[in-house]
Amino acid sequence: MSIVLFSLIALLWAEEEQPEPYFFEPFEDDSIGTRWIPSEDPYYNGTWVIEDRLVDFLEEGRKGLTMTTPKTFNGISCKSMFTADASEFVVQYEVKIQEQPVECGGAYLKIINQDYEPRSFNDSTTFAIMFGPDRCGSKNKVQFIERIQNPKSGHWAEHSLAHAPQALWDNYTHLYRLVLTADQRFEISIDGKVEISGDMNEEGMFEPPFEPPKTVADYSVKKPDDWVDEAEIVDVNDTKPEDWDEDAPMEIRDPNASKPDDWNEDEPLYIPDPNATQPADWNEEEDGKYEIPMIENPACESHGCGKWEAPLIPNPNYKGKWSPRMIPNPDYKGPWAPPQIPNKNHFIPQNLHVFGQLYGVGIDVLALTPHVLFDNIYIGRSLIQAMEIANDTWVPRHEAEMLDKKLNEQKQRKLMRAQQWSQFKAEPTLGGKAAIFKDLVLDLFADNWAIGVFICGGILCLIIFCCTFLCRACSRVVKTEVNPEGEQSSSPSEESTETSTEEKKEESPSETSTEESKAEEKSTPEQPIKDEKKDKEEEEPAQPRKRQSQSPAPKKGGKKPRRDQ
Numbered sequence: 001m002s003i004v005l006f007s008l009i010a011l012l013w014a015e016e017e018q019p020e021p022y023f024f025e026p027f028e029d030d031s032i033g034t035r036w037i038p039s040e041d042p043y044y045n046g047t048w049v050i051e052d053r054l055v056d057f058l059e060e061g062r063k064g065l066t067m068t069t070p071k072t073f074n075g076i077s078c079k080s081m082f083t084a085d086a087s088e089f090v091v092q093y094e095v096k097i098q099e100q101p102v103e104c105g106g107a108y109l110k111i112i113n114q115d116y117e118p119r120s121f122n123d124s125t126t127f128a129i130m131f132g133p134d135r136c137g138s139k140n141k142v143q144f145i146e147r148i149q150n151p152k153s154g155h156w157a158e159h160s161l162a163h164a165p166q167a168l169w170d171n172y173t174h175l176y177r178l179v180l181t182a183d184q185r186f187e188i189s190i191d192g193k194v195e196i197s198g199d200m201n202e203e204g205m206f207e208p209p210f211e212p213p214k215t216v217a218d219y220s221v222k223k224p225d226d227w228v229d230e231a232e233i234v235d236v237n238d239t240k241p242e243d244w245d246e247d248a249p250m251e252i253r254d255p256n257a258s259k260p261d262d263w264n265e266d267e268p269l270y271i272p273d274p275n276a277t278q279p280a281d282w283n284e285e286e287d288g289k290y291e292i293p294m295i296e297n298p299a300c301e302s303h304g305c306g307k308w309e310a311p312l313i314p315n316p317n318y319k320g321k322w323s324p325r326m327i328p329n330p331d332y333k334g335p336w337a338p339p340q341i342p343n344k345n346h347f348i349p350q351n352l353h354v355f356g357q358l359y360g361v362g363i364d365v366l367a368l369t370p371h372v373l374f375d376n377i378y379i380g381r382s383l384i385q386a387m388e389i390a391n392d393t394w395v396p397r398h399e400a401e402m403l404d405k406k407l408n409e410q411k412q413r414k415l416m417r418a419q420q421w422s423q424f425k426a427e428p429t430l431g432g433k434a435a436i437f438k439d440l441v442l443d444l445f446a447d448n449w450a451i452g453v454f455i456c457g458g459i460l461c462l463i464i465f466c467c468t469f470l471c472r473a474c475s476r477v478v479k480t481e482v483n484p485e486g487e488q489s490s491s492p493s494e495e496s497t498e499t500s501t502e503e504k505k506e507e508s509p510s511e512t513s514t515e516e517s518k519a520e521e522k523s524t525p526e527q528p529i530k531d532e533k534k535d536k537e538e539e540e541p542a543q544p545r546k547r548q549s550q551s552p553a554p555k556k557g558g559k560k561p562r563r564d565q
């Protein structure tokens with residue numbers, strides 16, 4: 001219902017004249033060095049190019065902005081002045097990670113809010129918005145940072161979305177979109193699917209929150225000298241008990257132990273090694289007199305030797321040093337903290353979607369793997385317009401990519417089935433054959449589910465048919481045997497209900513299966529886009545596509561907005 005309503009609104013809206021976007025860059029020509037100026041800051045050692053995608057399934061709009069050198073920092077910007085003060089603020093662009101895998105790197109944009117020299121664009125060039133995918137190790141997110149100025153203190157602060165959604169790093173073209181609205185809400189979507197949305201002033205949504213704290217600590221107030229912040233004091237009335245022996249040792253010899261009977265105190269623990277002989281090369285003048293090495297007395301292995309002593313055990317009378325006990329301090333005032341006073345820099349953030357004067361788009365990212373491609377960068381005041389652009393640029397490419405993905409997967413499965421089939425033929429046991437056959441059939445159905453439904457439906461019908469036939473035959477036999485005359489009259493009505501349900505069951509599966517086989521026919525490679533489009537419309541309610549089909553000749557202006565300079 002809401003979708004229908006929304007598409008209706010979108011339709012009406014789209015009929016109206018769309019405002020010019022603030023900025024739109026489809027990268028149709030090579031504008032490196034003219035519009036897009038690489039930073040000359042020595043920190044950036046990567047090279048930027050505008051070139052065709054490495055893999056593409058479309059003939060139109062193949063080019064994008066990409067960096068070509070691995071393991072580099074890359075900075076580039078397009079200076080373009082505009083004022084963003086409308087009731088909606090939209091950033092949208094496409095990213096294609098052409099080379100895998102990306103372990104660390106960014107693909108985010110910065111919307112610059114200071115007048116600057118493009119050749120010296122760098123990390124310290126200030127931005128109003130930073131938005132887009134960022135990844136390093138286990139950290140993976142769609143960054144959204146907004147910088148705002150405190151009107152009271154003049155201080156600028158960066159506010160980051162606390163629970164940013166995960167970005168996608170496969171090699172398909174993905175559409176990232178940020179929408180800010182006048183009711184102080186934001187929405188981030190990937191490929192037209194909303195990943196997160198909410199109130200920008202909601203607690204915990206941004207870190208730090210846009211609204212500064214209402215009160216602050218007054219550090220001009222010092223802790224009073226007489227402030228008591230010891231929670232416990234020594235109990236002066238506590239005295240050491242009479243029987244407390246501070247000198248009692250921790251361990252004592254076990255008084256209950258006694259020397260074992262076979263303990264021989266006369267036997268030495270160590271004896272000279274009886275097998276030792278003076279080495280042949282021993283030189284008494286150099287090495288000194290030869291001494292026979294001592295070894296452990298083997299006689300001590302079976303019984304104890306040497307002087308016997310009782311083993312050490314913990315002393316039950318050990319108490320250690322006595323100290324008086326602690327008691328709560330009656331004068332305790334709690335930990336001291338400076339008093340809270342109203343924050344003179346507090347303000348209620350408003351118009352988080354309005355940015356005043358902006359100066360263009362910058363990209364300032366690390367690229368360990370090259371060929372991260374940017375395309376169709378849109379900054380404007382209309383979600384509908386952004387959707388229209390996406391429908392013209394991203395949607396057809398996405399559809400072509402998804403179709404390619406599907407065909408690739410099918411091809412893979414076909415290869416696997418061929419392998420399974422040869423396994424099946426080679427398998428000696430019947431059980432093994434059956435298992436492989438089952439996998440094979442299930443897989444075949446997964447690829448050609450219309451056939452699967454058709455065959456399953458057919459088998460089901462056959463079973464139902466056989467059962468009813470058998471039951472009827474049985475009941476007739478039973479009835480004629482048990483009750484030759486009576487009850488016969490009720491049987492025709494029973495039979496008629498049975499046949500009617502049977503007919504229904506037979507009808508429905510065949511109906512669906514014909515529809516499905518039609519659908520299957522459509523997805524043959526000759527008409528690839530059409531079938532995918534059907535799916536796409538359900539996935540992304542980007543209604544302007546519907547509008548297109550109604551107005552066969554869309555206005556050129558609406559389709560490809562003029563590039564902002």
Ligand SMILES: *[C@@H]1O[C@H](CO)[C@@H](O)[C@H](O)[C@H]1NC(C)=O
Pocket residue numbers: 045069070071072073
């Ligand atoms: C670029 O600079 C970084 C850091 O200075 C360095 O680690 C990297 O190897 C450099 N890459 C190239 C291609 O020069």
Ligand SMILES: *[C@@H]1O[C@H](CO)[C@@H](O)[C@H](O)[C@H]1NC(C)=O
Pocket residue numbers: 055056171172173401
């Ligand atoms: C993704 O990468 C694979 C392997 O490198 C390639 O075969 C495929 O065509 C790529 N797909 C896209 C959409 O670029």
Ligand SMILES: *[C@@H]1O[C@H](CO)[C@@H](O)[C@H](O)[C@H]1NC(C)=O
Pocket residue numbers: 254255256
């Ligand atoms: C020694 O044995 C007696 C009697 O069994 C016992 O009461 C006493 O606690 C023992 N002494 C030690 C230090 O274990």
